[in-house]
Amino acid sequence: VRRAQPLGWLPRTVLVLCVLGFADSGYQVYTHFSGTGLLGCSTSTDPCVLDQNSIYAWVFGIPVAVYGLAFFAFMIVICSPWAWRSRLRVIRQARTAAVVTGMIFVLYLIYREVISLGRICPYCTSVHVITVLLFGLLMYDVAGSGLPRPVTAGEASHGN
C-alpha cells in the first residue's frame, strides 16, 4: 500500500480559495431566496441591494449567485486532493476550462457592475477577487505542467 504524497502549497491554497468562494456564493444565494438581505447592506442598500435586484442579477432567469455557487461546488470537486493526485489529463483540462470560464463570467459581471449599474457590491467583489486568484494560481499550475518534475531525495539516491 503506497502512502499518498502530501499536496503542495498550490493545491492546498486553491482548495481553500474554492471553499471560501463557495461559502461567499452560498451566503448570497441564501439571502437572495430568503429575502433577508446581505449582512451590512440592510441599512445602506445602494450597492448590494441594487446589484442583487437589478435586471443583470439574473442570467437566463437564474440568479447570478447560483452560477457562482455551482462554479465553486464544481471547483471544490475538481480541486480536491483526489483530483490533484489523479493522473487523468482530463481533470487538469476540466480545471483549466472551468477557471477560464469563471474568469470570463466574472469580467462580464464586473462590466455590468461598473458600466451598467455604477455600483460595486463588496460581496460580489470578494467572489471576483477569489476567482482572479484562482485563475492566477491555476495558470501557474498549467504553465508548469510540461516541466520535468524536481528530483526527490529518494530518486537521487536510487540514481547513485
Next chain:
Amino acid sequence: MGNAARTKARARTAGQARSARQKIAESRAADRRAGVRRRLLLAGGSVAVVLALVATLIAVKLGQSPPRSAPPAGAHTAAQVQQQVTSVPAATFNAVGSGNAAGLSTITGQPALTIDGKPEVLYIGGEFCPYCAAERWAIAAAVSRFGALSGLSLIHSAPSDSYANTPTLSFAQASYTSKYLAFVPVEWFGEAADPSNPFGHVYLQHPTAQEQALFARYGSQAIPFLDIGNRYILPEVQYIPSSLAGLSWTQIATAMHDPSSPVAKDIDGAANIITAAICTLTHGQPAGVCHSAGVQAAAGSL
C-alpha cells in the same frame, strides 16, 4: 601498480563522478529556474491581462461625463403628460401584450390586502431611484384603467445614481379614486442626499407600520416595492430604464401610444402585466379591461 597510484586513480574517478553529478544538478537547477520564470510569466501575464481589462472598465466609467441636473417641468407639460399616460388606447395595449416586460411573483397563503373591501395596490419607492422611475410609468398606466389618477408631478431620478436623470412621474401628491381598487403610493425617499438614511436619501413620505411590515416581508430590502393585494409582488424591475434615456416626459408619454416603439413595449407591456394581476383580484372587472386581448396575453407572464 602501487597502492599510492591506485588510491590516486580512485580519487580521480570519484572526482570526475562528483563533477558530472554536479553538472547534472546545476543543469536541472537551471531548468527549474527557467521553468519557474516561465510559470510566473504566464500566470502573472494572465492576471495582468485581467487586471488591465478591469482597469479599462473603471477608466471608461470615470471618463463618462457627469450627468447634468435636468430642468423642471412646467405645469402645462405635467397636465399634458398626465392626460397621455392615463389614456393609452386599448388598441395600443392589445397590440403590445406583455411586450418586453418581465413578470411578477406570486404570493400564496397570505391574507388579502384590502381597503374598504377593495383590493389594495401598494407602491413604495423613492424619487431618487432610477428603477422606481421606470416602474411608475407602468403603474400609472395600469391603475388608470381601473379609476382616475391625478396629481402626478414630473421629476427625474437622481443625477448621481445609475440611469441618471431618468424622466418619470412622482406619486407624492397623487390622488386616486376607483370603485374597483385602492391605490396607495408611498414615495418613501426624495432625491436629496442624506447618507444617514437607508438608501442614502432624505425621507419624503413615511409608510405606515403595516406597510413597512409588508416591505420587510416581501420587499428584499429593495425599492421599488409593489404589492398587488398580497397576491403578486414585483420581484425586480419589469424593465430597465435605458429605453427612457435622453427622452423628455412628453416624448415618453407620446411613445406610450405607439405600440411599435421600444418605450411602449417596455411600459405598456409592464402595465398590461400589472393590469392582469389586478384583474385576478377584481374578479375580472371591469370586463372591458380584463377581457381585452392585451391583458389576456399578459396574464401568461404572471
